[in-house]
Amino acid sequence: MTQIQLTDTQAVVLSAACARDGGAVFPVTAKLKGGAVGNVCKSLLKLGLIEEVPATDINTVWRHDEARGPITLRATPLAQSMLGITEHDATTTPAENVTTSSPRRKGTKQEALIEMLRAPDGATIEEIMAATDWQSHTVRGAMAGALKKKLGLEVTSEKVEGRGRVYRLPGA
Structure with a gap:
């Protein structure tokens, strides 16, 4: 298993999403400049910690898809499991073992x-x-x-x- 470490910013965005009903990533409350929100979200998508879902609120649109319409992002069960919010069945997750580098390291x-x-x-x-x-x-x-x-x-x-x-x- 590959171990992946999250940056502080990734961990903050993910923690905020996991704290919301439905796991909504938007609005992002972290103070990020320029294209940083996009970069953080793309990296979390790649790790399988957030996923694209149809958007029901125009203020939370991540991108527009020709076939699916407006798309937003939400935290996955893997993200909640990684942050210790819920237990998650390992058979449905990517092979990576994901940990945060800053807020939740063990023994600190x-x-x-x-x-x-x-x-x-x-x-x-x-x-x-x-x-x-x-x-x-x-x-x-x-x-x-x-x-x-x-x-x-x-x-x-x-x-x-x-x-x-x-x-x-x-x-x-």
Whole structure:
């Protein structure tokens, strides 16, 4: 099996699509310039992570096909499986084993941060610093940049008596 790694941009576009009802790729919320949206979508199509389907909304048209009419894009079951959203039957997928290079690599400090924030008790800045060997500004930057902006995760916080400010991800 060939292992394929996604860029941060591909992962952001795919994550946003998988979060929508029906897996719609459009509108793309990532800030991309020029033909970057087309290039990202073409690469995800080639990997089998998104597919072309008839468009029902004129604002989501990817391209026009003479035979099929307006076409849009949606995430495939393989994409949802790859992002850990659903289980997917390997017999119906391409032979590639697809992983993301940035948001979801295993054994990273970012993964440790996400696990700590998903724990029922959440985590304080000090606890995260001890687990990751990061400084406090790096922890705050990772939560604001990587988790909130890039991955679209909602980090919440509250003051807990005896612990201080505790940060959590929804579903924790």
